[in-house]
Amino acid sequence: EIVLTQSPDFQSVTPKEKVTITCRASQNIGNTLHWYQQKPNQSPKLLIKYASQSISGVPSRFSGSGSGTDFTLTINSLEAEDAATYYCHQSSTLPLTFGGGTEVEI
Amino acid sequence: EVQLVESGGGLVQPGGSLRLSCAASGFTFSNYWMSWVRQAPGKGLEWVANIKQDGSEKYYVDSVKGRFTISRDNVKNSLYLQMNSLRVEDAAVYYCTRVCGGICYSDYWGQGTLVTVSS
Numbered sequence: 001e002i003v004l005t006q007s008p009d010f011q012s013v014t015p016k017e018k019v020t021i022t023c024r025a026s027q028n029i030g031n032t033l034h035w036y037q038q039k040p041n042q043s044p045k046l047l048i049k050y051a052s053q054s055i056s057g058v059p060s061r062f063s064g065s066g067s068g069t070d071f072t073l074t075i076n077s078l079e080a081e082d083a084a085t086y087y088c089h090q091s092s093t094l095p096l097t098f099g100g101g102t103e104v105e106i
Numbered sequence: 107e108v109q110l111v112e113s114g115g116g117l118v119q120p121g122g123s124l125r126l127s128c129a130a131s132g133f134t135f136s137n138y139w140m141s142w143v144r145q146a147p148g149k150g151l152e153w154v155a156n157i158k159q160d161g162s163e164k165y166y167v168d169s170v171k172g173r174f175t176i177s178r179d180n181v182k183n184s185l186y187l188q189m190n191s192l193r194v195e196d197a198a199v200y201y202c203t204r205v206c207g208g209i210c211y212s213d214y215w216g217q218g219t220l221v222t223v224s225s
Contacts, residue, residue: 034211036151038151042217043201043215043216043217043218044151044201044212044215045215046211046212046213046214049206049211049213087150087151089151089211091209091210091211092209093209094165094209095153095165095167095168096153096156096209097153098150098151098152098153099150100150101150101151
């Protein structure tokens with residue numbers, strides 16, 4: 001099973017700040033890493049697919065990078081509505097797995 | 107607009123059974139793999155199962171193999187999860203998701219249905 005380790009677990013930030021969340025895979029997964037945003041009492045929403053590919057309708061301040069085992073989600077100029085928990089997810093190998101999540105507090 | 111609406115959750119005793127349903131609309135259901143993902147209260151996300159467009163391939167996380175069965179009805183545009191021999195640790199919100207391909211990310215999620223396992 002591929003283990004995804006996210007850091008930090010929690011981050012408290014102020015509006016307009018830049019946020020960086022990392023996700024490390026326990027083995028090489030190429031670019032099969034995706035990012036989701038989950039706001040309180042809502043279902044997850046896809047933010048980034050295949051490490052760096054943008055999703056229609058997602059604000060351009062969200063971007064992703066990385067390959068192999070190390071990946072990053074960056075939120076530029078954070079807005080209040082970005083308060084949420086962010087999860088990485090790998091689709092390289094079964095079982096599909098998720099990172100433990102990073103809670104971003106504004 | 108893609109819509110996924112889960113139902114069937116509730117309170118069940120350990121060892122009991124429950125069948126979850128997901129009604130899909132806004133896309134051609136028979137063209138997509140589908141999956142179930144769960145989230146225990148206050149915890150992270152856990153993939154549960156995937157099913158191919160025609161139901162011919164199914165994959166499960168080890169912890170539910172032999173107890174849960176994923177199925178679909180392409181005429182009714184519906185996805186199902188039959189859960190037997192439920193355990194306390196199966197308690198979670200269960201999300202129905204549309205999958206981009208076989209082993210792939212979920213691009214749309216339902217609102218979830220809560221399963222509580224308790225005596």
